Structure formats: structure tokens, C-alpha cells
Amino acid sequence: MSTPNGTPTKITQGSQTKGGIGESTLRPDGTLKVTGEFAYSSDMWHEDMLWGQILRSTVAHAEIVSIDTSEALALPGVYAVMTYDDLPTEVKHYGLEIQDTPVLAHGKVRHHGEPVAIVAADHPETARRAAAKIKVEYRELPVITDEASATAPDAVLVHENRDDHHIGHVPHPNIVHRQPIVRGDARQAAGRADFVVKGEYTFGMQDQAFLGPESGLAVPDEDGGVHLYIATQWLHSDLRQIAPVLGLPERKVRMTLSGVGGAFGGREDLSMQIHACLLALRTGQPVKIVYNRFESFFGHVHRHPAKLYYEHGATREGKLTHVKCRIVLDGGAYASASPAVVGNASSLSIGPYVVDDVDIEAIALYTNNPPCGAMRGFGAVQACFAYEAQMDKLADALGMDRVEFRQLNAMEQGTIMPTGQPVDSPAPVAELLRRVKAMPLPPEQQWLAAGEEADVRQLPGGLSNTTHGEGVVRGIGYAVGIKNVGFSEGFDDYSTARVRMEVVGGEPVATVHTAMAEVGQGGVTVHAQIARTELGVTQVTIHPADTQVGSAGSTSASRQTYVTGGAVKNSCELVREKVLELGRRKFGSYHPAWATAELLLEGGKIVTDGGEVLADLADVLEGESVEVEAEWRHRPTEAFDLRTGQGFGHVQYSFAAHRAVVEVDTELGLVKVIELACAQDVGKALNPLSVIGQIQGGTVQGLGVAVMEEIIVDPVTAKVRNPSFTDYLIPTILDTPTIPVDVLELADDHAPYGLRGIGEAPTLSSTPAVLAAIRNATGLELNRTPVRPEHLTGT
Amino acid sequence: MRVNFTVNGRPQEADDVWEGESLLYVLRERLGLPGSKNACEQGECGSCTVRLDGVPVCSCLVAAGQAEGREVVTVEGLADYAKHRSCGSSRGTSLQEAQDWAAKGHDSQTGEGSELAPIQQAFIDAGAVQCGFCTPGLLVAADEMLERNPNPSDADIREALSGNLCRCTGYEKIMDAVRLAAARQGEAV
Numbered sequence: 013m014s015t016p017n018g019t020p021t022k023i024t025q026g027s028q029t030k031g032g033i034g035e036s037t038l039r040p041d042g043t044l045k046v047t048g049e050f051a052y053s054s055d056m057w058h059e060d061m062l063w064g065q066i067l068r069s070t071v072a073h074a075e076i077v078s079i080d081t082s083e084a085l086a087l088p089g090v091y092a093v094m095t096y097d098d099l100p101t102e103v104k105h106y107g108l109e110i111q112d113t114p115v116l117a118h119g120k121v122r123h124h125g126e127p128v129a130i131v132a133a134d135h136p137e138t139a140r141r142a143a144a145k146i147k148v149e150y151r152e153l154p155v156i157t158d159e160a161s162a163t164a165p166d167a168v169l170v171h172e173n174r175d176d177h178h179i180g181h182v183p184h185p186n187i188v189h190r191q192p193i194v195r196g197d198a199r200q201a202a203g204r205a206d207f208v209v210k211g212e213y214t215f216g217m218q219d220q221a222f223l224g225p226e227s228g229l230a231v232p233d234e235d236g237g238v239h240l241y242i243a244t245q246w247l248h249s250d251l252r253q254i255a256p257v258l259g260l261p262e263r264k265v266r267m268t269l270s271g272v273g274g275a276f277g278g279r280e281d282l283s284m285q286i287h288a289c290l291l292a293l294r295t296g297q298p299v300k301i302v303y304n305r306f307e308s309f310f311g312h313v314h315r316h317p318a319k320l321y322y323e324h325g326a327t328r329e330g331k332l333t334h335v336k337c338r339i340v341l342d343g344g345a346y347a348s349a350s351p352a353v354v355g356n357a358s359s360l361s362i363g364p365y366v367v368d369d370v371d372i373e374a375i376a377l378y379t380n381n382p383p384c385g386a387m388r389g390f391g392a393v394q395a396c397f398a399y400e401a402q403m404d405k406l407a408d409a410l411g412m413d414r415v416e417f418r419q420l421n422a423m424e425q426g427t428i429m430p431t432g433q434p435v436d437s438p439a440p441v442a443e444l445l446r447r448v449k450a451m452p453l454p455p456e457q458q459w460l461a462a463g464e465e466a467d468v469r470q471l472p473g474g475l476s477n478t479t480h481g482e483g484v485v486r487g488i489g490y491a492v493g494i495k496n497v498g499f500s501e502g503f504d505d506y507s508t509a510r511v512r513m514e515v516v517g518g519e520p521v522a523t524v525h526t527a528m529a530e531v532g533q534g535g536v537t538v539h540a541q542i543a544r545t546e547l548g549v550t551q552v553t554i555h556p557a558d559t560q561v562g563s564a565g566s567t568s569a570s571r572q573t574y575v576t577g578g579a580v581k582n583s584c585e586l587v588r589e590k591v592l593e594l595g596r597r598k599f600g601s602y603h604p605a606w607a608t609a610e611l612l613l614e615g616g617k618i619v620t621d622g623g624e625v626l627a628d629l630a631d632v633l634e635g636e637s638v639e640v641e642a643e644w645r646h647r648p649t650e651a652f653d654l655r656t657g658q659g660f661g662h663v664q665y666s667f668a669a670h671r672a673v674v675e676v677d678t679e680l681g682l683v684k685v686i687e688l689a690c691a692q693d694v695g696k697a698l699n700p701l702s703v704i705g706q707i708q709g710g711t712v713q714g715l716g717v718a719v720m721e722e723i724i725v726d727p728v729t730a731k732v733r734n735p736s737f738t739d740y741l742i743p744t745i746l747d748t749p750t751i752p753v754d755v756l757e758l759a760d761d762h763a764p765y766g767l768r769g770i771g772e773a774p775t776l777s778s779t780p781a782v783l784a785a786i787r788n789a790t791g792l793e794l795n796r797t798p799v800r801p802e803h804l805t806g807t
Numbered sequence: 808m809r810v811n812f813t814v815n816g817r818p819q820e821a822d823d824v825w826e827g828e829s830l831l832y833v834l835r836e837r838l839g840l841p842g843s844k845n846a847c848e849q850g851e852c853g854s855c856t857v858r859l860d861g862v863p864v865c866s867c868l869v870a871a872g873q874a875e876g877r878e879v880v881t882v883e884g885l886a887d888y889a890k891h892r893s894c895g896s897s898r899g900t901s902l903q904e905a906q907d908w909a910a911k912g913h914d915s916q917t918g919e920g921s922e923l924a925p926i927q928q929a930f931i932d933a934g935a936v937q938c939g940f941c942t943p944g945l946l947v948a949a950d951e952m953l954e955r956n957p958n959p960s961d962a963d964i965r966e967a968l969s970g971n972l973c974r975c976t977g978y979e980k981i982m983d984a985v986r987l988a989a990a991r992q993g994e995a996v
Contacts, residue, residue, distance in 0.1 A: 042931035043918030045939030046946060048842015048882035055841035137827060223846040223854060223940040223974050273846070273940030274974050305847040462960070469962040475969075532938025532975050701934040701980075708977035709937065737851035737972070745978040746969040 032545035033765060036701035039537050040554055041530070052271035053243035054302045056229035062091055064291045064301035065139035066284070067129040067146050068310055069121035072730035073168075073380040074150035076119055076128070083145040084131060089138040091295045093146065095129045099290070101259035106282055108249070108385070110176040110188075110347040115257050115286050121150070122170055123345035123382055124731045125310030132291040132299050155380040155730040159319070159340050162186035162377045170345060170378035178351060181654050188343050188376040189351040191358040193430045193657025196369030201334035205325025209405040213322070213398040214796035216722035217342075218315035218713075220387050221742050222531075224273015226283040226311045227302040230292035237264025238289045243272040245279040247527045248563035257286050258293065262559075265289070269557035275531035276713070277386030278312040280568055281348050309735030313348045313385030314723055316341040316376065318357075320398035324406050332406075332421045334369040335362045339395060341384070343376040348385030350376035355501050355652060356391030359431050359661055363399040364441040364494040365421045370430045372657065380730045382723065386568055388713060389495065389775040396493040397797055400780035404489075404787070414784075415445050415490050423494075432658040435665060437768075438758035440693050444669035445492055447691040447754045453488075454673055454687045454750070457481065472675055472682035474746055483679040486686075489672045489784025493776030497769030498571040498663035502651040505571070505663070506643045508562030509579035510555075511587045513547060513629075514637035520616050520629035522547050522584075525555035525641075528564040528576045533771060534702035535572045539580050541698060546584035547591075548613030549629065562643060570666060570769030573698060578764040579644035586640040588613055595632045647762060664760060668692035668773035670711065670781035673749075676789040681801030683719050683786055685747070688712075688778060691754040695768030700755070707774045708751045714778025716743045718786075722798050812874040814838060815884025821871065830874050831855045831866040834881060842882040842943050846972070853971030856944035857881045858888075863951045865970075882943035885950060889924035892954065893995075925995075926950045929988035930981075937975035945971045949985050957992055959985070 031037050044050035081093040096104065096118040104118065105111045117128045129146050133139035156162045156170055163184045170186055178189045202208065228242035237260055244250050247267045255262045272279070284301040291299040303311050319340045325333040339357045343350035358374035374391075387393075407417035422441035428434050455461070459470035459481060466480035473479055499505035510525040522543045530536045540552040557564070564576045592611050595618050600606040609620035618627045652659040673687040688711050697703045720741040724733040734740045759766025779797055787794050790804055801807075810821045810833065821837045831848070834840045834857070843866055844854035850868040857866045858880040866879075880888050926949050929935075936942050945968060952959060952967035959967070964985045973981060 036934070038931055038934075039936060041939070042936050043921050043923070045936050045942050046882075046923065046927040046930050047886070047918055047921050048840070048943050049918060049921075050939055051841075052844070052940065054845055055835070057836070057839070057841075135825065137825060221974055222938070223844070223852060223972065224938065225845065272938060273844075274938040276974070302845065304845075305849055305851075462962075467962055469966055475966065534937065705934050705937060705976055705980055708979045709975045710977075712977035713974075736849060737847045738849065742972060742974060743978075744969045744972060745965045745981065748965075748978045751977055751979050 031541060031550055033541045033698045035541065036699055037537055037541055039534060040540060041536060050271050052224050052273050053241060054225060054227035056241050056270060056300060058229060058231060058298035061298045061300050062132040062134060062295060063136040063139045064288055064299045065131045065143045066127045066287060067143040068125045069117065069128055071121065071150050071152055072124040073153040073155045074121055075153065076117060076121065077149040077151050079129060080147040081129065084142040087138065087142045087145060089134045090131060090142045091297065092132040092291055093129060093142065094290060094294060099257065101257065103256040106253040106257060106286065107347055108281060108349055109351055112171055113346045123380055127287065130287045130291055132295050156186060157379055157381060157727055157730050159377060162379055170380065186378045188347050188378055189354045190373065190375045191354050191652060191657055192655065193358050193370065193372040195430050195432065198334040198336050198369045198371035201369035202325050204327060205333040206328040207406060207409045208323060208325045209402060209409055210323045211398065211402055211405060211795060213320040213401060215318040215320065215394040215397055216717065216798055217317040217725065218387060218717045218721050219309065219723055219740060220276035220278030220312065222274030222276055222278055225303040225305065225308045228270065228284060228288055229298060229300045230288035231298040232292045232296055235264060237266065238292055239266040240285060240289060241268050241270045242285055243270050243279060245275050245529050245531060245568055246566035247529065247557065247559050249566060250282060250285055251559055253282055254286050254289060258289055267559045269529055272529060272531040275567065276388045277390065277568055280386040280566060281313050283311045305737055306735050309732060313383045315387035316343060316353055316384040316394065318394040320394060322398050322402045324402045326406055326410060330410055330412050330417055330420050332365060332367045335367050336371045337361050339374040341374065341376040342379055342381055344379055344381045344383035346383040348383050350385065353391040355661065356496060357395050358657060359429065359652065360392040360494055360496065361395045361399065362430055363396060364423045364439065364492055364667060366423050366427050372430060381725050382732060388710060389772045390569065392493065392495045393776050393779065396776040397780050400491040401783065401795065404784055415449050418492060419445055430657065431652060431661050433660045433662060437664065437760035437762060438693065439665065439667060440756060440758055441492055441667055444667055444691040444693065444756065445490065448669045448671045448689050449490065451671065451689045451752055451754065456486065469746065472677035472684040473680065478680055478682065479677050483677050484675050485678050485789045487674050487676065487785040487789025489781045489788055491777040491780035491784060492667065492669040493773060495570065495666045495773045495776055496662040497574060497666050498569055498646060500649050500662045502649055505565055505575060506645045507564045507576040507579035508641065508643050509576065509583040510561050510639065510641035511543065511580065511583040512637055512639040513587055513591060513633060515630050515633045518630055519551055520549045520633055521551040521553060522549050523553045523555055524580055525561050526564045526576055526580065527557050527559060527561050528572055529557060529567040531567050533567065533572065533706065534699060535576065537702060538573055538577055538698050542577055542580045543584055546581060547588060548615055561641065570771040573767060574763055574769050575646060578646065581764050582644040583640045583642050586642055587638050590638045590640065591632060592618065594636060594638065595627055598632060599627050664763060664768060666768050666770060666773040668777050670777040672781035672785040674782060674785040674789055676786060676804065678790060678804065681804030683799065685715055685749045685782060687749045688715060689752045690774055691756065692770065692773055693756040693758050693768060694770045695760045695763060696757055696766045697755060698765065698767060703755060703770060704753050706771050707753050710771060710774035711751050711778045712743050712748055714775045715782055717798055718779045718782035719798055808872065810871050810875055812876060813878045814840065815880055815887060824871050826872065828871045829867050830869040830871050833871040834866060840881055840883050844940050844943055846940055853948060854941050854944040856947045856971065858947060858951060863948050882946055885946055886922045886924045886927060889950060924950060925991055926953065926988045929984040929991065933980050933984035933987050935976060935980040935984035941971060941973040945973065945981060953989055953992060957989060959989060
């Protein structure tokens with residue numbers, strides 16, 4: 013049969029174990045997902061189930077004068093209405109790092125859409141109508157919306173009486189965290205610069221826009237506890253925050269991961285978890301909560317919008333002399349992950365380049381805008397948009413080729429980061445740029461490829477039929493980025509894996525049990541591959557993720573294949589030792605090699621390194637099962653110094669480069685991205701098909717924030733103006749170009765199998781590459797993203 | 808109110824339906840068919856796409872009452888629907904066949920043993936499934952397109968699927984999957 017034309021990819025294949033690492037094995041949940049049988053958190057159903065609904069604030073900043081729930085309670089079909097006063101214990105706040113987020117508003121709301129009351133009813137529409145009958149009287153307060161209003165002399169404090177561990181080193185209580193990084197002497201180095209460029213950049217608020225809305229089912233247990241079926245990124249982090257608010261010991265809050273419809277950082281914070289549990293415990297009945305899309309825009313944190321101020325200098329020869337930068341992230345009303353985002357933004361602020369003299373500052377503000385926290389790329393995205401614009405500007409000032417200028421200053425293994433940390437594994441920045449530049453360019457005027465009639469689907473404006481090629485100009489842009497992998501700054505970033513081997517139906521079977529949240533990334537596929545490689549079996553069962561096993565850490569920071577993959581590998585190795593021990597005990601007397609040779613598990617057998625078969629695993633394991641649960645850690649990191657930003661803060665770095673080709677209808681300001689080529693070093697591709705899927709998916713999220721995605725917050729009222737997929741646009745298949753991918757595999761000796769976390773890096777350089785291409789097509793400066801038509805037409 | 812309609816070839820009766828309920832809600836919450844997804848519930852994402860008398864629609868925008876007396880195909884019935892199409896039989900399934908289909912055993916943990924439509928198999932093989940939340944709607948839409956246009960160009964595929972949002976894949980593997988299904992379909996003829 014003819015091979016369909018796919019997007020070209022170069023990836024090395026090869027593994028010694030069938031279905032082991034390095035192969036593109038297929039998802040174990042694939043069949044369930046294509047037949048509609050995979051149970052997502054919004055698909056849960058239980059007899060006598062009630063529906064929960066949240067009432068959210070209609071204003072951004074106000075005192076709550078009164079709440080009257082009587083009409084809501086009187087509505088037939090309503091089982092419970094709860095406000096702050098009904099919370100069962102003294103613990104009434106939660107948060108990832110700082111417990112500043114009220115479970116339900118107490119006396120005050122700090123952002124538009126903050127939860128004020130919750131309702132349980134026997135039909136979701138009854139619950140919605142009941143919530144609408146709750147009368148809340150607000151007395152509005154002035155809103156803090158940006159750095160100027162946050163730090164003005166008479167600024168209202170978003171949080172009074174802060175006692176978190178950052179308050180001691182921030183210059184103002186409306187600043188969550190501040191991280192300076194000083195290395196060398198940027199002022200003195202500026203004196204050596206022949207060319208200096210400055211820029212001020214704005215990054216809009218992006219939404220994760222995962223498709224599976226926040227949802228879950230809480231079922232009361234007979235022992236007074238509760239079982240929560242939930243879509244999250246980290247079960248144990250949720251548990252730690254939920255249990256104290258319910259007044260229950262953690263063992264009485266059982267959590268099982270339900271199907272997760274994407275995450276991208278938006279499920280790191282709690283959403284409806286506590287609310288569903290509270291209503292279930294109050295009513296004694298199972299309670300399901302499912303947000304609709306409107307509510308989802310209010311129900312999770314977004315990517316921090318940012319203002320970025322940069323100065324770059326270079327010598328006439330094109331060597332960077334210094335970088336000064338200041339990054340102001342808007343954290344919104346609650347801290348969420350803001351402190352860690354600040355750490356990333358500052359430590360990765362100059363990009364993958366060699367600069368000895370830097371003066372860096374990053375802060376996150378408390379404002380009355382929507383809370384912001386984790387999203388794929390986590391602080392490094394905003395910085396990359398700005399430093400890559402600066403690199404183009406400086407190359408132009410020098411009269412140098414933009415790619416060659418980057419290559420001349422590219423970091424490599426051994427380069428010292430602004431934090432003083434040496435980059436101690438491959439950093440093929442110049443090579444990635446070379447590869448992405450070497451890819452063939454897409455042909456010109458593809459809209460005429462099919463004949464004389466223009467195919468408008470290939471043109472800016474698409475099916476709106478706004479041009480047949482008139483006024484359309486092509487542009488090309490390049491960018492490269494650096495992202496850290498894993499949790500940084502001294503965090504104890506471990507994972508746990510329980511692995512069991514036994515005989516089922518005469519065959520050796522391995523079972524892998526972790527609490528890893530499979531959010532679509534394919535961790536379940538990779539875990540099975542690791543078990544096959546390490547244990548030499550073909551049959552691997554992936555146990556559902558729950559809190560009956562130790563924490564796996566978060567499915568974020570590009571860390572799960574590294575850390576939980578590492579934990580699975582480690583536990584498999586421990587199981588293998590026990591199996592060999594068992595084999596020696598049972599059969600050791602039959603063959604001297606049991607004592608003398610290096611033994612392996614391969615093809616369901618125990619073999620010597622010379623290939624001689626000593627025993628079938630089925631015989632060794634007959635009547636026995638071997639099980640190990642163990643924690644595994646990557647090498648430790650340390651906190652950044654609060655004054656100088658120095659410290660071994662990151663576990664690993666990850667690099668990707670993009671080339672964007674765009675066509676712009678310069679008269680209407682419409683952009684069509686024609687191609688977004690990516691080259692990325694992945695260390696080792698455990699599953700090449702999944703690796704490419706991650707790279708392409710991350711690339712398109714970067715495209716989205718380049719040309720369309722932005723949550724618009726009214727600057728006067730701090731209210732969200734576009735909480736829907738009608739008004740907040742994410743790329744469709746028509747907006748998306750071909751994405752050729754070139755994968756490089758340079759092993760990191762510190763990581764399991766030499767792998768590198770891959771999920772986020774492609775989200776970084778995609779956006780600045782598209783912006784650079786639009787600048788190239790239009791000659792405009794374009795210092796904000798996303799670019800909208802009015803920015804291109806000046807109207 | 809009571810709504811009578813056919814779902815995946817099987818007559819269904821939904822009772823106590825409130826007038827404001829969507830077809831999506833009735834499928835998911837009253838008929839135990841949660842395969843059609845609820846990503847936006849405002850007709851923008853296509854995750855709830857089903858066929859209503861053969862026409863792909865966002866079931867979240869169809870009032871349940873509008874389905875009265877009509878035929879609905881959801882992702883749960885896609886394999887059967889595709890099988891009947893390839894056998895050349897008319898749309899729909901007899902009650903007896905539908906009962907056979909429902910009774911067929913397969914592993915509920917892995918789905919092993921499930922019979923798949925060619926487009927479903929192609930999505931798995933091409934790596935077009937990540938979180939999978941967009942998948943049911945895309946499958947119904949892509950299957951309908953291949954029925955109309957067995958040999959689509961890339962631009963045709965993009966146009967036909969432009970009402971279905973995916974946030975994970977960047978759509979490249981979805982393109983691969985539809986190309987693969989079209990190629991296999993061409994091979995089979």
C-alpha cells in the first residue's frame with residue numbers, strides 16, 4: 013500500500029527489547045480513548061449523585077457586606093448551600109506554596125470569579141438556578157491592576173498581614189517574590205559594548221485551554237472519609253491541601269486519578285476538589301462538579317502576563333558584553349506558583365547564550381487580576397519572547413546574520429549560567445540552529461499549487477476569502493530557548509514506584525503502580541516500556557494512579573519521564589535483584605553460572621550475559637510474587653541566593669530551536685503561519701512517536717500566543733472580558749502549519765537512559781520565531797504578543 | 808418530557824428530560840453514553856460531535872427534544888456504523904444486531920478485543936491520541952469526511968476538521984491519522 017505523506021522527522025530507532033524503550037509503542041489507553049470508553053473525570057456517575065455548583069464573584073475587588081442564601085435553600089431539589097461560615101475546621105485556606113487562597117471568600121473578594129458559595133442539587137440546572145438566587149452584596153474597593161498601581165504610595169494591599177517566607181525580602185507587600193541575579197559587572201561591561209539595544213516587551217495572559225473541563229466526583233465513605241475521583245497533575249499535592257480543610261486525616265481522603273483531558277499547568281492548583289468533598293460530606297451523598305468552559309476560564313490560573321525591560325550590548329565582532337533586564341510578572345490575586353515562576357524567569361532570562369556580566373531582576377505582583385501560576389514553559393516562555401527579540405535587534409544593529417550572531421554567542425557544555433551553575437551536559441544550541449536553518453523551505457505561493465485558482469485555505473484569512481495573494485508578504489524568523497527540567501531551587505523532587513512481578517496464566521507479568529498523573533503526555537506508555545526493558549517481560553500492567561502508593565510528584569516541569577520514569581527504572585532494578593536471588597535459591601545448584609555470570613532478564617527468561625538460558629521467569633516466580641516500592645530522587649539542587657541569585661538551582665536544561673515561515677496579508681493584518689520547523693535535543697527518545705507529538709503540540713501552543721491567544725482583562729474593572737472559546741481563540745487545524753521536527757539525541761549522563769525532559773522547550777522558541785517572521789515580513793517592531801491585526805495595520 | 812430516538816442503531820427512550828437539556832446531556836447523563844465530550848458546551852470545540860440523521864452536529868447545541876424520532880450515531884457506535892457502511896448495508900442497525908453489539912465482551916481495562924472503525928485504528932497507530940478529549944468528536948467528523956471524500960487533499964482534511972479543537976497534538980498526528988485511514992480505505996477497495 014502507498015505510504016501516506018507525513019511530516020518528515022529524523023529520529024533514531026532501536027531497542028534490544030521488544031516493546032522496550034526507544035520503540036514507538038502505542039498508548040495502552042488508546043483503544044479506550046477512541047471508543048469513547050475512557051472514563052474522564054467529567055464522565056463519572058454514581059447512584060443518588062448530586063451536582064455541585066459554585067457561585068463566583070461578579071466584581072474583582074470588594075468587601076462582602078452580606079450573603080443571603082435563603083432563597084437558594086428554599087428551591088426544591090437543593091440539598092445544601094455552603095459559604096465560608098459553613099467550613100468545618102479552622103483551616104480555611106489552601107495554596108501550592110503559600111496558603112493564601114480562601115476555600116470560599118471571607119469578607120472580601122480579590123478577583124473576578126472568586127468562589128463565594130457552593131450549592132448541591134439533584135440536577136445541574138437546579139444547582140445553577142439556586143446559585144443565581146444567592147444574594148451577595150459587595151462594597152467595591154479600588155483595583156490593583158499593574159506594577160504602578162500595586163506599588164503606589166497609597167496602594168491598597170491585596171493581602172494584609174502577610175506572614176509568608178517571602179515578605180521579608182520583597183520591597184512591597186504587593187510583590188509576592190523578587191529574585192535578583194547579579195554576576196560580573198554589567199555596568200562596567202556596558203562600557204566595552206560597541207552596540208547597545210534596549211527594548212520593552214509585553215506578553216499577554218495565556219490560558220492553558222485544556223479541553224477536559226475541571227471536574228470530579230466526591231463519594232462519602234462509611235468511615236466518615238471521602239473518595240475523590242479527580243483530574244489533576246499531582247494527586248498527593250491535592251491531598252495535602254484538601255485534607256486539612258475537611259478536618260480529615262490524609263488516610264481518610266482517598267484519591268483516584270480519573271481520565272485527565274489535558275493539563276499544561278492548569279491543574280497544578282486545586283479547582284473544585286475541596287468544594288465537591290465539602291458538599292459530599294455535608295449531604296452524605298456523592299457530588300459531581302463539572303465546570304463549563306465559561307467557568308473553566310475562572311476556575312484555573314493562567315500564564316503570567318509580563319512586562320519585560322531589556323538592554324543587550326555587543327562588541328563590533330558580535331560578542332555579547334552584558335545583559336540588564338527586569339521582568340515584571342502579574343501574579344494576580346493569589347500566589348499559586350508565582351515564586352517558582354519568578355525563579356525560572358530570572359535564572360533563564362538571558363537565554364542559551366554566554367554572557368558573563370548580567371544584572372537581572374524578576375518580580376511577581378499581587379494584583380486584582382485573575383490569579384496566574386503554572387503553564388507549560390513556566391516563566392521561561394515570557395523571557396524567551398523578549399531576549400530573542402533583543403538578539404534579532406542586536407544582530408541587525410551589528411549588520412550580522414541573525415542565526416550566525418546567535419551561534420557566535422551560543423552556550424555549550426561547560427558554560428556558566430548567570431546563577432553560577434555550570435551547564436554540565438550537552439547544550440547543542442548552535443547545532444539546533446544549524447539544523448533548523450538547514451531544513452528545506454516550503455515552496456512559495458502554495459495557494460497556487462493545485463492550479464490557477466487560488467486555494468484560499470492556504471492564504472491569510474483562509475475561508476473568509478479575503479485575499480487571493482494580493483498584499484501577501486512572506487517572512488522568516490528564528491528563535492532558540494532554554495528551559496529547566498524538574499522542580500528547582502532545592503525542592504525535594506522525588507517520585508515513587510511500586511513494581512510487582514508474578515506469574516499470571518503461566519506468563520510472567522509486571523505491574524507498575526505509581527501516582528503519576530497521566531494527562532495525555534504518554535507516561536503510561538513509557539512506564540510499560542521501561543518495565544519491559546528492565547525486566548525482560550512483554551506483559552506489563554499499569555495500575556490506575558491513586559494515593560495508595562507514594563507520591564510521584566507533579567506532571568509538570570517536563571519532569572515525569574525523568575523522575576517517575578527514573579523511579580520505575582529503579583524499582584524494576586530492585587525487583588530484578590530479588591528475582592535473581594529467588595532464581596539462585598531455587599535453581600542455583602543446577603548451573604555454576606548462577607553464581608559466577610552476570611545475569612539478565614530477557615524474553616521472559618533469566619540469561620547469562622553470554623546468552624545462555626538459565627531459567628524461565630515463569631518457573632522462578634511460580635507460587636511467588638516479588639514486589640518493591642521505592643522512592644527515587646534526581647541529584648539535589650539548591651536555592652538561589654536572595655541577593656545575588658547564585659546557586660546550583662536547576663536539575664537539567666532542555667533546548668529547542670524553531671524556524672517560522674509566515675505569510676502576512678499586510679493590508680488586513682492577517683497572518684498565516686506556513687511552517688514551524690523545530691529541532692530539539694531530547695537526550696534519548698524513549699518513545700519517538702510521543703516525543704514528536706510533544707514537540708508538535710508544544711510548538712502550536714507557542715503559535716497560539718504569538719497570533720491569537722490572550723485573556724483580555726479590563727484595565728479599569730479587572731474583569732475578564734473573553735471567557736469562552738468564541739472570544740478566546742486557540743489554533744484550529746486550519747491555523748496550524750506543517751511542523752517538521754528534527755530530533756537530536758545527545759545523552760545527559762546524569763539522567764536515566766540519558767534522557768532529557770522535553771515537554772516544555774518547544775513552547776518557548778515557537779512564539780518568538782513567529783514574531784520574528786512577522787517582523788521580517790512587515791518591518792514592524794512588534795514588541796508585544798499576541799500580535800493582532802491592528803498591530804500590523806496601525807488601525 | 809419523554810424523548811424517543813435511535814442511538815447507534817438501538818431505539819432509546821429518555822424519561823424526565825427537562826426541556827432545556829441538550830442532546831449531549833441526555834446521551835452522557837441519561838443514556839450512559841459519555842463518549843461524546845463536553846469540552847466547551849457552546850458549539851466551538853467539536854468534542855461533542857455526533858451524527859444526527861447522518862449529519863455531523865455539535866450535540867451540545869441540539870436540544871434533546873429535537874432528536875425525537877431521529878437517528879444518532881456517537882463515537883460508541885462508530886465501529887459498527889463503519890462496518891455496516893463497508894458491508895454496503897443501509898445506515899442503522901437492527902435491534903437484534905444492536906443487542907449483539909452491546910453484549911460483545913472485551914477487556915474494560917484496556918479495551919482489548921474491541922472492534923474498531925478504520926479511522927479509530929488509524930488514530931491509535933498514528934499517535935493522534937494524547938489526552939484524547941477531542942478524539943471522539945474528531946473521529947466522528949473525520950469518518951464523515953472520508954465517507955464523502957475518500958481521497959482528501961491536506962487542505963480538504965484541514966477544512967473538514969476545522970471545527971474540532973485539539974490542544975495536545977498540534978494536529979500533525981491527526982493529519983497523519985486521516986491520511987493513513989484514507990490510504991488504508993483506498994487499499995481495501
